Amino acid sequence: MEFQHNTLTEKVFDYLKEKIILHVYKPGERIDISKLVKELSVSPIPIREALQKLRARGLVDYKPHVGFFVHRFTAKEVAEIFDVRLILEKFALEQGFSNLTINDLKQLVSLVNNARGKPRKVIEQYNQQIDRLLHHKIILEHAKNDFLLFLMSFINDYIEFVRHLVPRGITDFEEHVKIIKALQKKDLEAAIQALEEHIQSVKEDTLKWLEEKL
Amino acid sequence: MEFQHNTLTEKVFDYLKEKIILHVYKPGERIDISKLVKELSVSPIPIREALQKLRARGLVDYKPHVGFFVHRFTAKEVAEIFDVRLILEKFALEQGFSNLTINDLKQLVSLVNNARGKPRKVIEQYNQQIDRLLHHKIILEHAKNDFLLFLMSFINDYIEFVRHLVPRGITDFEEHVKIIKALQKKDLEAAIQALEEHIQSVKEDTLKWLEEKL
Incomplete structure (x- = not known):
């Protein structure tokens, strides 16, 4: 198995994960993709991919037609x-x-x-x-x-x-x-x-x- | 945490996972994206996303500039x-x-x-x-x-x-x-x-x- 990734998606993933873990983004907060596009100077594609990866890890939730949110642990x-x-x-x-x-x-x-x-x-x-x-x-x-x-x-x-x-x-x-x-x-x-x-x-x-x- | 996905990527993911699990695709075999584009009548984007998800699960390996391969377990x-x-x-x-x-x-x-x-x-x-x-x-x-x-x-x-x-x-x-x-x-x-x-x-x-x- 190989679990290393060094793509742009992976960099965005690490960036967002840190923001979530350090509570810069608060539990329940909506993650604004267009704001991130400007902030990171990347296209929405790696951002969406990174958010899907965070979602697969349970750190981010997705509401169809609404967007991505920081997961709020119960x-x-x-x-x-x-x-x-x-x-x-x-x-x-x-x-x-x-x-x-x-x-x-x-x-x-x-x-x-x-x-x-x-x-x-x-x-x-x-x-x-x-x-x-x-x-x-x-x-x-x-x-x-x-x-x-x-x-x-x-x-x-x-x-x-x-x-x-x-x-x-x-x-x-x-x-x-x-x-x-x-x-x-x-x-x-x-x-x-x-x-x-x-x-x-x-x-x-x-x-x-x-x-x-x- | 929510671990349900119903997107196109998820459908392609399930399709590919079954092929791997049932050994239709053999361990070590290269996964041909352009062949899958024709086979499934979808664009390469959900296929690549599904392959990245399978990679994150350790079922698929990725060699940069070469492509995706079915993981060969040791x-x-x-x-x-x-x-x-x-x-x-x-x-x-x-x-x-x-x-x-x-x-x-x-x-x-x-x-x-x-x-x-x-x-x-x-x-x-x-x-x-x-x-x-x-x-x-x-x-x-x-x-x-x-x-x-x-x-x-x-x-x-x-x-x-x-x-x-x-x-x-x-x-x-x-x-x-x-x-x-x-x-x-x-x-x-x-x-x-x-x-x-x-x-x-x-x-x-x-x-x-x-x-x-x-």
């Missing part, structure tokens, strides 16, 4: 996505655990040590790096299953989206530290439990956030 | 897909098990009873219906997780593809019966074990088949 959808995420990350961790070396954890541990005791804002910045490194490099890539990575790329879009919506502050950092400590001790069971607690906790905070917003 | 890819399939179907079965009623199994049981003792060819035809009903309606839909169904739609394309390649005859039927019997007894553990044996067995047969072909 509580049910959020719960579903996190449940599947948990299953797949647990699987990845089990699969890749024996491939994991102390060396793989080095960078992660030094990020944690650098963050400790720093102001909240700085910890949050370190936590963003830790998040990507831990979930992606350490947990997912060590499973050495490209198809899993492909499916997770769908989930990651939603996770990114949620990360920029729901403030989790230091909690997120502490949960990550717990997983990393279990990995350092080569304790798979404890690592899986910490991972499960973390993902459930993000899920619950996201659902709470959604409830308050509705 | 042993590694097949193993990866079946490993993820097993994880997700086990999860679905666990999630949906308590929703399952004897009434849900009725149709399945009568298909099994009708098939029993019939000639091989007839059993295989019944087995196709049993397969769809068991995996899709009973196991996946009872989990009531639309996002899981969305991810499984990717996997199902590959499974269909493989089903039309690898002859599994009566083995497949007997493995299904084992799962159904465990479900009738409301024995979740036995059902999960039978599901696991079945998916591993399809995986191994597919890998064996691929090895002989290479």
Whole structure:
């Protein structure tokens, strides 16, 4: 399978996806194609193609004869996505655990040590790096299953989206530290439990956030 | 999320997907766009869009300046897909098990009873219906997780593809019966074990088949 694209459509796709994930375009907002034509100096064709791709990924909705809209996630959808995420990350961790070396954890541990005791804002910045490194490099890539990575790329879009919506502050950092400590001790069971607690906790905070917003 | 499409592109997509899954187009074969323009009496635009969608699903490869080709699955890819399939179907079965009623199994049981003792060819035809009903309606839909169904739609394309390649005859039927019997007894553990044996067995047969072909 090949999942790389470098066409104009792909560039527009990345551009629009970022706007959605960073909430420059708000949930429910209509996406104005003629405005994008001017903004990006491209024809409507790659824009429409990119929007269809975003639609296939569930980030954009299409109403016939009306247009494209940023998808507005429901509580049910959020719960579903996190449940599947948990299953797949647990699987990845089990699969890749024996491939994991102390060396793989080095960078992660030094990020944690650098963050400790720093102001909240700085910890949050370190936590963003830790998040990507831990979930992606350490947990997912060590499973050495490209198809899993492909499916997770769908989930990651939603996770990114949620990360920029729901403030989790230091909690997120502490949960990550717990997983990393279990990995350092080569304790798979404890690592899986910490991972499960973390993902459930993000899920619950996201659902709470959604409830308050509705 | 909305994953329904009824455009011309979608019709061409379904048309091409069927040709690939049923091996009318062979793995590695070049897909001739100008031939399709005549065959389907449509412009190249929906054909190219449909091919990009099939590419995003991993069923079609694209070589720049050369064209589109039916994807040729490797042993590694097949193993990866079946490993993820097993994880997700086990999860679905666990999630949906308590929703399952004897009434849900009725149709399945009568298909099994009708098939029993019939000639091989007839059993295989019944087995196709049993397969769809068991995996899709009973196991996946009872989990009531639309996002899981969305991810499984990717996997199902590959499974269909493989089903039309690898002859599994009566083995497949007997493995299904084992799962159904465990479900009738409301024995979740036995059902999960039978599901696991079945998916591993399809995986191994597919890998064996691929090895002989290479």
